[in-house]
Amino acid sequence: MSTASVATPARILPTIVFSQFAGTSLWFAGNAVLPELQSSLDLEEGxxxxxxxxxxxxxIGGTLCFAFFSLADRVSPRLLFLTCAILGAIANLLVLPASSSISGILALRAITGFLLAGIYPVGMKIAASWYSGRLGKAIGYLxxxxxxGTAFPxxxxxxxxxxxxxxxxxxxSGLAALxxxxxxxxxPDGPFLSKGTRFELSNMLQVFRSRAFRAAAFGYFGxxxxxxxxxxxxxxxxxxxxPQFSQEQVSFYAFLTIAAxxxxxxxxxxLSQFWGxxxxxxxxxxxxxxxxxxxxAVLQHPxxxxxxxLFWGIVVAGDSPQFSALTAKTAPPYLVGTALTVVTSVGFAITIGSIQLTSYLLTQLPLPQVFLFLAPGPALGLMAVRPLLKK
Known part of the structure; x- marks a missing residue:
């Protein structure tokens, strides 16, 4: 079936975009109420x-589990999205009765992360089922x-x-369920919805045999x-x-930075349609x-x-959809689902190391010096992606 022969209803992309926004608002919901949780549990900054x-x-656990059981290939993606959005909303609500237990809150946040694996990647798959030949721009919107969604809390x-x-x-929670x-x-399931290969360890290793795929993947990791x-x-x-800002002002400017x-x-x-x-x-x-x-330097000049x-917020996230597109383009066609899952899982595992290192450095160094240690990520990513500039 050719892309040109399929008329996509006008409601499809806006609905996918809104649903993706609503579902992923669960991501930083705990961070948004952190001051109250710290007060309730007498928690430190860590x-x-x-x-x-x-x-x-x-x-990470969710993406690997969903891929291993091929859930998005065996179940209608929109049904999987609905189920995970509702269960994620419930897990987020359960933080209310668990607000006196740090272990309970951490467990619920981990469960929420698990269920987000049925929202973010599955939303991408739903978009691909409708925009096979026009996925680049759609990924940017998604x-x-x-x-x-991350900034909304x-x-x-x-x-x-x-x-x-x-x-x-x-x-x-109400927004995510909606x-x-x-x-x-x-x-509905799109006209380009296809079945993917099963998740196997050999597939994980096979995708990295391609030099172009390694370039895209390691760029994403950085x-x-x-x-x-x-x-x-x-x-x-x-x-x-x-220091003169109220908590409300801090939250508002944090929203602007992330939303940018x-x-x-x-x-x-x-731009990718012209530059690649x-x-x-x-x-x-x-x-x-x-x-x-x-x-x-800038942190010392308010x-x-x-x-x-705001500028940093724009550029720090703007390369993400392009790395997703590069990963899909350079992976073996029959392993695109596995490739995206593996790269996403490894990428999010890297974020844990970075977050924990930054948290530790904040106890050892003046705050303005700490974020210098984020620079090795972009530096290594730039070195990795350079071969793709020649194509």
Whole structure:
């Protein structure tokens, strides 16, 4: 079936984008209510890295489990999306009665991460089933929706006393469940939906035999060393540079910083049609690496920090959809699903190491010096992706 012969209803892409945004708002829901959880449990600052890493670990386990059992190939992806969105919403709500137990909260955040594996990657598969020949731009919108969903809890948190933290969690859960319902009701299985290969260890090793695939994958790994660590610690940067800010102001500017990445994703998707994905990914990764180096100076000059963080937010996320496109293009055609799963899992495992290292360095070094240690990720990623610029 040719792409041209299929008329895609106008509602499909907006619904997928909104549902992706709604479902991924569960990602940083725990971070958004961290001050209240710290007060309830008498937690130290290290709780931020624990909460974030719990979600990442759950997501890694979820992607590997879903791929191993080929769930997205054996079950309708939109049904899987609906199920995970509703269960994720419930896991997020259960933080309310568990708010007096750190082990209970961490377990629920890990479960939420596990279920996000049935939202983010499955949303990409649903988009691919409708936009086979036009996936590049669609991926830009989808990852942009992920970025907005990640930032959204900070926006809700910025309302402060107007919106109690319990209401915040309920609102995020309701939004995630709504996204799942809309995806199921309004987005039928697409005409390009195909069955993938089963997940096997030999497939994991086989995809890395391609030099071009290794270039795309290691570029993505360098990008992931920086991305989620920056997102996790943006509120800390803002509180350090602007001690006069209220918690609501910190949350609002954290939202703007993270949400700015949606501009990089969508804009990069359009630019990739003219420059190619490799050049767009290389440029944005280069600029975000420069931001890592510049952070040591800018964090000591509050007047420059807000515009600097907005720019960093744009470029730190904007290369993500292009690395996804490069990974799909350079993987063996019959192993694209496995390749994306493996690369995503490894990338999120890397974020845990980066987040934990940053948390430790914050106890050893002045804050402005800490984010220099994010720079090796972009540097290694740039070295890895260079061969793809020649193609």
């Amino acid at each position: 709780a931020l890295s624990l909460l974030t890493s719990a979600v990442q670990l759950g997501f 990852v942009g929706a992920l970025v907005l 900070h926006l809700l948190r910025s309302f402060g006393a107007v919106l109690p933290w319990q209401t915040l969690l309920v609102s995020i 996204g799942g319902v809309l995806m199921y009701l309004l987005v 990008h992931m060393w920086e991305l989620y660590t920056l997102w996790a610690f943006v509120p800390l940067m803002l509180a350090y540079a602007y 990445g949606a501009l990089g994703c969508v804009g990069g998707g359009y 994905s490799a050049k767009v990914a290389f440029l944005q990764l280069l600029l975000s690496g420069v931001c890592c180096l510049a952070s040591v 007047l420059a920090l807000l515009p600097f963080l």
